[in-house]
Amino acid sequence: MAKRIDAVDLNVYYGSFLAVQDVNIRIEPRAVTAFIGPSGCGKTTFLRTINRMHEVLPGAYADGKILLDGDNIYDAGVDPVTIRAEVGMVFQRPNPFPTMSxxxxxxxxxxxxxxxxxxxxxxxxxEKSLRGANLWNEVKDRLDKPGSGLSGGQQQRLCIARTVAVEPSVILMDEPCSALDPISTLAVEDLINQLKEDYTVVIVTHNMQQAARVADKTAFFNIQGTGQPGQLIEYADTKTIFQNPENEQTLNYISGRFG
Known part of the structure; x- marks a missing residue:
């Protein structure tokens, strides 16, 4: 079910503004890849290109390629709605539909x-989806109660269950734990480690300890100055990024010298 992702010479624009420049990366299936870097460096923008979510903003577009197992999701005639079923997204704040059970x-x-x-x-x-999100035992006796009545951590796992229900190949997560308490964060991180058995998982996080805990590979993005595009600076096994990075910018970021 999981698919490999390749970005090839990818540039992302908001109108005439180049937001992310020249990204080339291969993201392996059945693994967790984390995107780290300071605010405004293009992490989330790039993440949203992987399922064409950035296109919902007027004037936003990308050139280059995003390949899922070799198929370019930006080819003419490819339906973005189909891509968003294939590549699910879990957002920063839990967003269960408030009027739905x-x-x-x-x-x-x-x-x-x-x-x-x-x-x-x-x-x-x-049942399969809620079990897959480690939520079944907590909610099986109140399935017809509002989803918005769950705790924050349960709501985020409900959103993950909603994502896996349609059987995507890839799950994107944009800072999925930033609004959660430490106990709920641990539950979601445990779930991420389980999800990689079946899916390609890509997570944006500002929490470097979280990246170190959950990611097999880590990509560091940076920006050279105000108004400049975000760029992929270094991509390697997570242990290498945090213990022996090749690029001085990466070292400065993970050691807390900026960001």
Missing amino acids: IRENVLAGYKLNGTRLSKSDADAIL
Whole structure:
């Protein structure tokens, strides 16, 4: 199910502004890759190009290629909606649909795509997804209660269950623990380690300790000055990035000299 991601000569624009410049990276399947770097360096912008989410902003576009197992998601005729089903996104703040029950939240992707499910199929997907998000035992007796009634950490795991329910190949996470307490953060990090058994997982984080805990590989992004584009500076095994980086900018960032 998991797919390899290749960015080839990727540039990302907001209108005439070049936000991210010349990214070339290979992200392996069934692994966790973390993007780190100071605010405004293009981490989230690049993340959003992987499922074409950046295009929802007027004037935003990309040139170059993003390949999923060799297929360019930016080829003419490729439907962005299809890509967003293949490449799921978990956002910074938990965002369960407030008027929907836990059950309806998990199955929302099927409803939005107009897919009709039998009750038995829906129940099977519901349980599998909630178990996959380590949430089933906590909510199995209140599936028809509002998803917004869960705790913050439970809401984030509900959003992850909603993402995995449609069986994507890739799961993108944009600072998924930044709004959570330490106990909830640990639960989500444990889940991330389990998800990589079946998915390609890419996470943006400002928490370098979190990157060190969960990521197999880490990419460091930086910006050379105000108004300059973000750039990929170094990409390697996480242990190498944090213990023996090749680039002085990487060393300065992880040692706290800036950022």
